[in-house]
Amino acid sequence: MTTATGDPATGTTAGGPTAATDGAATGATGTAGDAPSGPVTGGHPGRRPRVPRGDRFGPRDVVGEALAGTGARPGRLLLTVLGTVLGIASVVVTLGLAQTAANRINEQFDAVAATQAVARPEQRTTWSGTQRAVGTLPWDAAERAERIAGVRAAATVSDVDLRGATVSAVPVNDPAAPPQTGPAVVATSPGLLAAVRGELSQGRFFDAGNDRRGDRVVVLGATAAERLGISRVDRQPAVFLGERAYQVIGILGDAQRRSDLLGSVLVPEGTARADLGLVAPGEVQMLLAVGAGPVLAEQLPTALDPGAPETIDVQAPARPAGVQQDVQADVNVVFLALGAVALLIGGVGIANVTLLSVMERTGEIGLRRALGARRRDVAAQFVLESAVVGALGGVIGAALGVAVVTGVSAVQDWTPILEMRLVAAAAVAGTLVGLLAGLYPALRAARVEPVAALRGGL
Amino acid sequence: MSVADLLSDDAGTPSGRWRPRRGARRGAVADPAPGAGTPAAPGPDTSPVLELRGVARWFPGAEPVHALHAADLSVAAGDYLSIVGPSGSGKSTLLNLLGLLDRPSAGEYLLDGTPTARAPEAVRTALRAGRIGFVFQAFHLLPHRTVLENVLLATLYSGVPRRERRRRATEALERVGLGHRTGFLPPLLSGGERQRVAVARAVVTVPGVLLADEPTGNLDSASTGHVLDLFDELHRDGLTLLVITHDADVAARAGRRVRIADGHLEEIA
Ligand SMILES: Nc1ncnc2c1ncn2[C@@H]1O[C@H](COP(=O)(O)OP(=O)(O)O)[C@@H](O)[C@H]1O
Ligand SMILES: [Mg+2]
Numbered sequence A: 001m002t003t004a005t006g007d008p009a010t011g012t013t014a015g016g017p018t019a020a021t022d023g024a025a026t027g028a029t030g031t032a033g034d035a036p037s038g039p040v041t042g043g044h045p046g047r048r049p050r051v052p053r054g055d056r057f058g059p060r061d062v063v064g065e066a067l068a069g070t071g072a073r074p075g076r077l078l079l080t081v082l083g084t085v086l087g088i089a090s091v092v093v094t095l096g097l098a099q100t101a102a103n104r105i106n107e108q109f110d111a112v113a114a115t116q117a118v119a120r121p122e123q124r125t126t127w128s129g130t131q132r133a134v135g136t137l138p139w140d141a142a143e144r145a146e147r148i149a150g151v152r153a154a155a156t157v158s159d160v161d162l163r164g165a166t167v168s169a170v171p172v173n174d175p176a177a178p179p180q181t182g183p184a185v186v187a188t189s190p191g192l193l194a195a196v197r198g199e200l201s202q203g204r205f206f207d208a209g210n211d212r213r214g215d216r217v218v219v220l221g222a223t224a225a226e227r228l229g230i231s232r233v234d235r236q237p238a239v240f241l242g243e244r245a246y247q248v249i250g251i252l253g254d255a256q257r258r259s260d261l262l263g264s265v266l267v268p269e270g271t272a273r274a275d276l277g278l279v280a281p282g283e284v285q286m287l288l289a290v291g292a293g294p295v296l297a298e299q300l301p302t303a304l305d306p307g308a309p310e311t312i313d314v315q316a317p318a319r320p321a322g323v324q325q326d327v328q329a330d331v332n333v334v335f336l337a338l339g340a341v342a343l344l345i346g347g348v349g350i351a352n353v354t355l356l357s358v359m360e361r362t363g364e365i366g367l368r369r370a371l372g373a374r375r376r377d378v379a380a381q382f383v384l385e386s387a388v389v390g391a392l393g394g395v396i397g398a399a400l401g402v403a404v405v406t407g408v409s410a411v412q413d414w415t416p417i418l419e420m421r422l423v424a425a426a427a428v429a430g431t432l433v434g435l436l437a438g439l440y441p442a443l444r445a446a447r448v449e450p451v452a453a454l455r456g457g458l
Numbered sequence B: 001m002s003v004a005d006l007l008s009d010d011a012g013t014p015s016g017r018w019r020p021r022r023g024a025r026r027g028a029v030a031d032p033a034p035g036a037g038t039p040a041a042p043g044p045d046t047s048p049v050l051e052l053r054g055v056a057r058w059f060p061g062a063e064p065v066h067a068l069h070a071a072d073l074s075v076a077a078g079d080y081l082s083i084v085g086p087s088g089s090g091k092s093t094l095l096n097l098l099g100l101l102d103r104p105s106a107g108e109y110l111l112d113g114t115p116t117a118r119a120p121e122a123v124r125t126a127l128r129a130g131r132i133g134f135v136f137q138a139f140h141l142l143p144h145r146t147v148l149e150n151v152l153l154a155t156l157y158s159g160v161p162r163r164e165r166r167r168r169a170t171e172a173l174e175r176v177g178l179g180h181r182t183g184f185l186p187p188l189l190s191g192g193e194r195q196r197v198a199v200a201r202a203v204v205t206v207p208g209v210l211l212a213d214e215p216t217g218n219l220d221s222a223s224t225g226h227v228l229d230l231f232d233e234l235h236r237d238g239l240t241l242l243v244i245t246h247d248a249d250v251a252a253r254a255g256r257r258v259r260i261a262d263g264h265l266e267e268i269a
Helices: A017-028 A059-071 A074-108 A141-146 A208-213 A222-228 A259-263 A269-275 A293-304 A321-360 A362-370 A375-412 A420-447 A450-455 B003-007 B091-098 B121-131 B147-158 B162-175 B191-203 B221-236 B248-252
Strands: A116-121 A123-125 A131-133 A151-160 A184-188 A198-203 A217-221 A238-241 A244-255 A264-268 A283-288 A312-315 B050-059 B065-075 B080-084 B106-111 B132-135 B209-213 B240-245 B256-261 B264-267
Touching: A059 A074, A059 A375, A059 B147, A074 A321, A074 A375, A074 A420, A116 A293, A141 A151, A141 A283, A141 A293, A151 A269, A184 A269, A208 A269, A217 A222, A217 A238, A217 A259, A222 A244, A222 A259, A238 A264, A244 A259, A244 A264, A259 A264, A264 A269, A283 A293, A293 A312, A321 A362, A321 A375, A321 A420, A362 A375, A362 A450, A362 B147, A375 A420, A375 B003, B050 B091, B065 B091, B065 B106, B065 B264, B080 B091, B080 B248, B091 B209, B091 B240, B121 B132, B121 B147, B132 B191, B147 B162, B147 B191, B162 B191, B191 B209, B191 B221, B209 B221, B221 B240, B240 B248
Parallel strands: A184 A264, A217 A244, B080 B240, B080 B256, B132 B209, B209 B240
Antiparallel strands: A116 A283, A116 A312, A123 A131, A151 A184, A151 A283, A198 A244, A217 A264, A238 A244, B050 B065, B050 B106, B256 B264
């Protein structure tokens, strides 16, 4: 027997007065008149208050007391919870809206536009009111552009004027037939596909050899091919530009940067110079690395026309896309900081009310100590009460936040994006905030001296 | 003082001078089963339940207050003792010491033969939970908890087995005549009923001693009679009772009477 475990019955012997005390004990629980020998209630008679450890204010008891403590004043609970609810809700709303907005920005964000650049000779309005190109692009404009850092691919693209001749799939034998407006003819350098992110649906594109030799080959845009009634290139169909036949070697299925090309007939630039009287390239299409725009705008005019750079007009994305992403990240940081401040305020609110509650309940704390509560029992109860408030605020706040994000998205016709992990984390964060907020008040509660606490009432 | 110290129930224990007394009385054996009737048990146990040996309590300060002067008192099992004295005479100070809510400034206090003056707080807390029941002048019932929950509160800390708690609490309430009020909130009860709930809470843990500090101080004469009758009954059943009062009539109900004046104890009957 060890006294240190709280068994005060050192040296007590069985029988005699001990049994008399037992009798008092059992009597007190309503079994007066029982034989004074032997315990009636659970084998824990007066002089042997040793009890199963697990039944002495165990976890279940702390939880029970904490729940009862928080539920005792519903009005105050509501006010206390409100701080955390608002804190958690604002975190969820800010994060949720940030996610939703990021999604929208990504949807809208035109990666094509951000990496596309075009250079043209400057157009001036003459005194008679017509537009005239002031400068001229060199034939090797595409090669010159590709030498500039950040230019991934470049190709010259020029509208070809057929001067009244038509484009058709069969030779035009009847000069009296009414002229039809056929597909436009566009001359390009062989690197077009890469420069405009184009894809062939059939056949091949013309190469540098076709271009150099001025071969009579064409690639049809998908729409143009349809209009001309050509669906396959493996039978080596031809189209007629005026009276000359050109072999169709491929069909362009897609051209992200210049979808108008799908309605055109593409001829090698060299062929256009030889056959169709092309005098200079119309424009240079370029595919850029992200962020290369400003450098390109500065360097390209000189590269294309060192003598008169001012006559070259460059349209390049002024602000690199990366800046936009950085801005997005900054916005997220601001949102998060706001949420954290809101949470902090919620936590301080809980701490305040819990502290107030500790002071109000010193009498209760003194009573519990008198009934045998240890300091840590009291501390555990108050920490848990505060955690319960935090958890409640976290759950309600997370739900409210989800509702707001969904509502705003519905009104704005956005797709609400909210990670459920984030919502769960927010609820947990509420509990954590409550737990932390309860630490100091709990310590204060543990320090309450029972004598002083019991002097007043409850 | 660290956080661990604050939460430790040994905070403020005078440096490890306390030592549990083992078998100090008559070399008794540590028998795990009382009532298992060893015929060898030596005669009636006349050792006191409570024993004060020169216990004094003063409150230091600019003007130190001597609330209790070296007091000697011995209370045997089954005693019904009243301590009577005017206001400010040191009655509550004495009761706080007896209830292990406060430590003596000098002297030794033995509870069930266990010296407690310098015992670790953990030991004192365990003794308080298991051996002592309190009844206060102001009832000290939790206003937002039902009568039954208030009684159950005492069972939480004294380690009554979980499945027995409710039955015992109900029985204790029936015992004080409030079996029909278990679901009430204390503010709905009369003063006398509230004090009876407090008595039920004090005895539900089967304590060795009931300590009552002015238990009738807030009650009218009829309720006072009720509570005192209840004390008589508990006493008849063998409970050791210590009732502090400034009311001579209340004090007269006890078998032993001790007067306290200016912190001096004097047995009068
Ligand atoms: N914590 C304390 N600090 C200083 N003086 C105290 C303290 N507690 C009690 N006293 C004083 O001790 C004396 C006895 O108080 P108390 O035991 O409460 O008297 P009673 O209960 O008999 O009315 C009073 O003079 C009181 O002012
Ligand atoms: Mg008093």
